[in-house]
Every structure is written in structure tokens, then in C-alpha cells.
Amino acid sequence: MPSIHGLLVRNGEGTPLGQFVPSGKFGRLFPSLQPLLPPLAALEELGGAMRDATPADPKGDNEDIPAGFTYLGQFIDHDITFDTTPIQEVQVDPLALHNFRTPALDLDCVYGRGPGDQPYLYELPPNEARFVLGRTNAKPGGGDPKVKTELPFDLPRGSQALAIIGDPRNDENLIVAQLHLAFLRFHNKVVDGLKDGSIAPPPSSTQATLFEQARKLVIWHYQWIVLNDFLRRVVDDDVLDKVLEKGRSFYLPTVDAYIPVEFSAAAYRLGHSMVREAYDYNEVFTFKPSARQRTPASLSLLFRFSGRSGTGVPIPSDWIIDWRRFFKFPNDGVTAGLSRKLDPFLVPTLSAIPDHGVLPGVNLPIANLKRGRSLGLPSGQNVARRMRIEPLSPKDIAKGPDGEVAAKHNLHLETPLWYYILKEAEQRGNSKHLGPVGSRILSEVFVGLLELDSGSFLASNPQWKPTLPAVKAGTFTMTDLLSFVGDLSPINDGKNLLP
Template identity: 80%
Template sequence: MPAIHGFLLRNGEGTPLGQYVPTGKFGRLFPSLQPLTPPPEALEELGRAMKDATPADPKGDNEDVPAGYTYLGQFIDHDITFDTTPIQEVLVDPLALHNFRTPALDLDSLYGRGPADQPFLYQLPPNDALFVIGKTSPNPGGGDATIKPSLDFDLPRGPQGLAVIGDPRNDENIIVAQLHLAFMRFHNKIVEGLKDGTVKPPSPVRRGLFEEARQLVIWHYQWIVLHDFLKRLVDKDVLEEVLEKGRAFYRPHRDAFIPVEFAAAAYRLGHSMVREGYDYNEVFTFKPGPRRRTTATLGLLFRFSGRSGTNVPIPSDWIIDWRRFFQFAGDGVTAGLSRKLDPFLAPTLSEIPDGGVLPGVNLPIANLRRGRSLGLPSGQNVARRMRLKPLSPEDIAKGPDGQVAAKHNLHIETPLWYYILKEAEQRGDSKRLGPVGSRILSEVFVGLLEYDAGSFLASNPQWKPTLPSTKPGHFTMADMLRFVGDLSPINDPKNLTGT
């Protein structure tokens, strides 16, 4: 278990405010900025205007960000934050919120407390360095019954169908569940490589097999977060400036914490990236083909999961085809794309269906209410504190959503989450975040790594990835998935009946 530490809450300039806060708490980047508390009915009308009216239009796709990074972002979020408090209308002190995750990119959502404390996540000795992997349903899938049942491509599950994993939220939709499984298989592949000598240990000083594998997984994951995921979503110049010149606003006195400006605003960019339907595999896709059964809609993604649905263990025809979510050179398959970074969300997120984790919730309204209850400042005030030129009222008022914002004077002082999406649209060409969003994400992610003594950035900043990759010294999600193998199991002849 990690030791219990704490930090002095500081303002944006790093001045201590005299309050000692234990780790596992949230905090503020800009505690001296006034909260923006618009009337709830204004937020409700703005949230309803944030629905994508043309969710199938390819003009709304972000050609720079494949669809898989949407769910990698969700996986990362579950690694660093877990806030169980309900959405409220009254102001909430973020220091009273408990973060049930360590504020570090340490994959505690994957590893839990390790094989000694949570042995049920791992195989029996002498193979207790390996994760338990679940099997798909023993019954044939309804979409394509030619795929063998009981394949090793689901999360391990208990009698009620719920996943037995480090973070149950990674079983709330099938894409993030399959991503969690990919990281489990990544760890297991490294364990086997360390045993047979095909993977180099992280240090000449040998430690236990599990710990060596865990370090390799975490460091390569941290590299992916910093140099693959983040570089696709933020202004590269901002990220490089933070890495080279240091952080100006995220400056904990002792230990890292999760700022509410990050958790409740900037990092909720992923909600804008979600598609209404996915090219999931050859069976569940919107593309024509001989095996196609139906589109992998958001509703179906919820249904084939243990936390939001009932169709578990998943049928074998719901094993993901990673080539359709990340870019693999020369594989002959075009990866699907995320949606643009703008103020418009997939229609299903405006009314999450029964069976979802938040049935009946309008996600844009919920996010706006959450920002209000946490006392987030306006986007313009944050920009001014950062000495950046804010978006003009005319910029905010553009489009049908902006007209609603202007109706309630929210184009003058704008809710931070909506401002960051509007800034991405206006200043990031809807492909990446603008200056305020880029600065918050860059500083927090770099800070989380720098304040974690075990991270590669803190303990060995010259380290480069050592596992096989298409570009030596670099490592991407595509490299990780290629290393694990089984990019498209439903197309592997050994997984089909009659072979």
C-alpha cells in the first residue's frame, strides 16, 4: 500500500494557502478565481444545445485521432481519478471529495494491490505473476456463430457476470473492457518474455518477476500517455514548453493531486470524441461486408458489458478488431476516427439509455452542473490568469449552441468545460485543444509523472522504450497491441469452427 502523505494547497503562482491536504483528495489550480454559478436552467438549455445534429456525417470526424484514443482516454481517467460523490446543485468543496485512485499514472486500476493483497486477480502459484484471463461465452454468438465459443478474450467474471478486475468501471462498455483486457495480456506477454529471455529486464539488478513486468508495463504505458495520446490531443508547442521549461500553474507543494479544473472540465474532452456507432469488427460495423450483422451502436457497447448490461461473458463475435481503432501501417484496414473536438456530443450521450451506468442522464447537462457545483471559474478568467487572450464573446456566440450561451450571457463568462470545447473548435481547428485546454492537460499529466518517484520521467528521464516498435526509441498504442498480438481474433482461422 502507498504511504500516506499530503500537500499544502497552493494557488496558480505556487503560493501556499496554509491548508494541509492528504493525498487522495482533489484540489484547485486557481483557488483565488471566483466560481461561475449560472442559473441551473441556463445550463440545462445550453446542455441540450450541445447535441450533435449530424452524428453520421464524416465531416464531423477528427482525421488526426483514431477512435481507439477516445477509450484510451477513459482508461487513463479511471487510472487517476475515482470520485463517487453525486452531482449536486449546491457548491461542493473539492477538498471534501475523496479520490479513490492514486493521483499517478501507476495502473492501480489494472494491478489493484498486487498478487499478495488481491490474489484473486492473478493465477495460482507458481504462475501468480500472471493475470487471470476470462473466456468468452460458451454459447455461439448471435451475429456470427462460426466463431468458436469459450475463447480467451474476455475479462474474468464472477457468478453475477461482473468483471473481477482492479477497477469495475472498466467493465461499463465493451471497448474500454477490451482495452483493459489488452493491458492484462500485455503484462502477461512481458512476464513470459522475461521468463524465456525475449524481453530485457528493466534493470541489471534483478527483482521479482511480477515487479519487473509491472515496471516495464507502467513505463511503456506512461510513455504512451505522454508521447502518443497527449501529443494527439494538445498543442504540441504547449506540451514541449511544459516539458522543457517546467510547469507554471500545477505546482503541488509535496504530493500530486487532481485539480477539479482538470477532472471536471479539461479532461472531459473525451465526451466530445465519442461516436454514435463504431466499425467494431467485421460482424458489428456500419461498413458493408459478407459478415456484417449490424452497427456497433453506443447502446450495444453498453449492453455487452457487466456493469452496464447483461450480455456477459461476451459472445466470441464481440471480440474487438484493434485494426479498426488504431493505425497499423500496411495492414490493409483503415482505422475508424473519433469525432471532432467541439461542443457537440453524440445524441445517445444526451439521453443515456436504460442499461447504462447513468440511465436517463443528459451528459452535457450533468457536466455543466458538475462544474457549477464544484465552483469552477469561467474559461475567460482561467485564460486571463494564464495571460492568454480569451475567446471573444463573438467567438463563444457562434453556432446554434453559442446562440443559447449568448441568450444567458454565458458568452461573456463561460462555463469552463464548454469554454474548452469551444476553444478547441475555434483555435484548435476541432482537431486538438486550444491554449487553455492544452496548458491544463499538459501541466497536470507532466506533473503527475514528475511527482511520482517511480515514473520514468522522475526516476530516469533519459529512458526510452525497450520493447519492439515501428520506430526505435518510441512506443505507441499500436506498438503495444502489435506486441501483444491477436489484433483481429475473429479473423484468425484457429478461432473459427471447422478448423
């Protein structure tokens, strides 16, 4: 189908109801709003001021969001978007950008094109419904050499050590790589349960293959997690409930679902504010005292232990993650680490990301601001007005050392959308969740992606409830998923330790 730019459907008052976006393209939520085009020097100075001066201060932690949700958010992003275009300083038409991911919460980043078309992701017959798993390094780790080697807790890798998975970006850093592995193991566990009869097949799928039955169960439980566990933590509950009960008002595709740039380049970049400078990763790589403590799991190390860095893989066994330190499990005696607060400040490493073979050296806040400019994003105030939400006042924007820089360049009057959404989270979400504009964008897009996907539980069976084991019957969380998979802390399991 040829690209048709800017075609709108309007109501009697001339208000855009939706934008026609060709399948596989990005688009706009607010195509009629004027772009904000500040001088590049102003964005560079503002991005330079978005640096967390006290990244280790626990006062900057978000008590409502465990650290694992930062990387679940990254994993979800890789499931719905893949934009290969570089950050540029010139205007970019979103309808000219190709999204190499289906705009659906369908785990194509995990399943690829399935065992028929990408059989190398799966085991050989008769177990072709199961994913291939990788093994840790044959050499002992330098942190704790007593952990056995060649354990089944790494991504599958080829001769060049690159991960053989549906989306290579899930081998960018070690936490998202271990999360991808958890989903591979989740699928395999569901396959085994369907085979032995301990798990009931999903609705209306008795004629489907074992692989398709497992895939459907995994995807529906994942979609439930996205909507009811992840999204409810990062947005205002009332906003999400309103979208679910009364419908969408702004994300209104006329044909196919698409990813709006106001979402991908602004609202959904909230996760950059949640990143920590270092993590309590497991009993060996932690900043907490323990008999096995070696060193904190810094962001630099987490990037290094990935296939895309060219070093550190297969991972040593002592780098297997301890999920109890990333998500809250009931009565386990381990305190989960927390994400950082949602505000305009990013940890220092993100302001000077070194070249690890994953990204060239880059200042992420500046890059995000420039990306928003190149895509012609409107100001946060204009988006708020279009949504009939009272915008933050210039005085609100000008608060703090970052706000002083914004005011210096008159960006407190009309503010870059990504920065505005973080500032709104700080002031109207108490730094614990997004404010009304950010919450509305995320809620509408996520609900819309589910409602526009005929295979999702929300579109095909909205009364469905999760069926897999959970702490609370009829629901399902990331804690439930990881508990179901098991092996929450393999380096503490006696069977994985040398005598």
C-alpha cells in the first residue's frame, strides 16, 4: 500500500479523529500540532542539566516500583518498536520511518517467525515446540569460582558469541538478556505443562498445535502483566481506568495499529529516568555486604556482559541473576532493589554512555531531546491543551537547577515533550508515576494496541482471567511468572555449587 502522508479523518468541528498510517510505520497522535524546534544549543544545555547529582542517595529511589520493572519496560519496548534510523538533527517524517516490529504485544521479539521459519530458535523434533537455551561459560567466574560452569542460564549463542534470539537488542545489557531468557524458560515450562496435562489449554485452541497453544497462553499472560502489573505502576490508575471504561480519545488509528512518536520518543522514554547507576544483582555482584560480595553490578559491567559488547559472554555462572533482588516476592527474606524516581534526572552513566559496541558514546538526555526535535514533536503544553489538561505553569517548569536552564532558553514557556512529561511526573505524580499527560499517552496506546489486535485477550476474550498459578487467583504478575518458572536465585542453589 502506498504511503499517504497526513490523511486525517475529522468530525464536524474539524478535530482530528485519527491518522491513516500505513502498516509498519510510525505516526502521530497530534498531527495538527506545530512542532517545537528549539535551538540545538538550548537542548544541549538542558540535557546537560538533566544529570542526577546524587545517584546513590536512597531519597531518589521510587518505593512503588521495584528495579526489575525498568528492564521489563525495555523488554516491552523491544516487543513493539524497532526504529533503525539514527538520531539526526534534521526533521524526520514519522510516516517515513519503518517499524521493524509488529505494533502489538505479541512477543515477536521472543518467538521470531516461529519454528517453521526460524527453526534455529527451537529444539529439534520431537521437541520443536520448545526454545533452545544457552549455557554459561565453561570457565569459572572471577567473582565466585565455586558456582558450577556451563549452567543453562544464558541466551543461546552462535560461534561469534552473539545471541540467537528474536531481537538482538535483548542482548544489549545483562538484565534485559536474563529477562529474555526468563521468557524462553516460561514458554518451555508451559509446553511441558500442556504435554503432561498439568496445564489446561487456552480457550478455543484444542485443534491448535502444542506450540501454538503454549504461545497463546504465554502471550495472554504477558499481556495481562503489561496491562495490570507494569502499566498500573507507571501511570495514574484513574487515567488507565478511564481509558478502559470510557474508551480512547486520541489514539484512534483508522486502519492499522501504529506506534505514535509522541509515545516512542517522549512518554515511553520514562524508563531512562528509572535506571540505577548500580544494582544489587546477586550475592556476588552487589553493593550490599555479604560473604561472597565482589563488586557492585554497575551499568558499565551490565553492558559489558552482553554479546553486543563483544566481551563477557557466554556469561560466567556467577553472573546469573537473582530475581528476588529485582521483584518483590512474598516472604522470601530478600529485599528487592528499587528503581529511581520518575523525574528529569538521569544517572551519570547515561549522560556519558561509553562505546561498548552497543551504542556509540552518547549523552542520552541530549540525544533524546534532539530526537524529539528531529521528529517535530509538539511542546508538552500544546499536548496538554489538546487533551484539555491544565498545563504545568512556566513557574512549575522553571523549578530546580534543570528548570533554571529551561527558563534561560524560554523552554519553560513551550517545553520539549519528553522533558515536560518527566517534569510533570515529578510535580503531579510525586515522582512515583507519570502525570496526567504522560499517563494518558501510555494508557491510550497500550490499551489501543491490545484492542486493535484481534488475537489479544482484551479483543478476543475480554472476560478472560489468567489460569496459571499465582499468589492471587485470577490475576498474574511478574512475580508469579518468575515463581512459576522457578530458579529465582540459581547461584544460591546447592546443586549449582561445587563442594
